[in-house]
Amino acid sequence: xxxxxxxxxxxxxxxxxxxHRSCTLLAHVVWSTDRRMPVLGRRFEPWLRDxxxxxxxxxxxxxxxxxxxxxxxxxxxxxxxxxxxAAVVQRLKGASS
Numbered sequence: 001x002x003x004x005x006x007x008x009x010x011x012x013x014x015x016x017x018x019x020h021r022s023c024t025l026l027a028h029v030v031w032s033t034d035r036r037m038p039v040l041g042r043r044f045e046p047w048l049r050d051x052x053x054x055x056x057x058x059x060x061x062x063x064x065x066x067x068x069x070x071x072x073x074x075x076x077x078x079x080x081x082x083x084x085x086a087a088v089v090q091r092l093k094g095a096s097s
Contacts, residue, residue, distance in 0.1 A: 026064075027077045027085055031093050038070035048073065048096060055095045059088040 033039050040048075045068045052075060056063040061079035068074075073096065079088055 023081065025079050025081060027079070027088075029075045029077060029089055029092070030072055031089075031096075032072040036071045040068055040070055040073070042068075044068060051095055052092055055091050056088065059083060059091040061088045 045066075048068055049063075049066050052066060053063045056077060059079075060083035061077045063075060064078055065076040066073065075092065077088060079085070
């Protein structure tokens with residue numbers, strides 16, 4: 001089992017960027033498949049990256065990177081101070097299931 005890391009496509013304008021930002025909130029979030037079943041693979045990586053990028057934006061965050069293994073997903077998120085980690089993770093995990 002190997003982890004792979006890929007970055008989502010760059011956006012023309014980062015909606016989370018602010019000229020007077022006082023803090024940067026980053027989270028490394030990992031979740032696994034049900035009973036750690038090895039059902040993910042390289043073929044799911046582009047779909048997961050695109051879908052999680054869109055869902056992260058909807059939740060007020062930005063997906064900076066994703067790593068997909070056979071039985072788990074790693075994501076690196078930057079989110080606005082108005083977004084809660086719980087709400088962002090709930091949206092990402094719900095969409096990916």
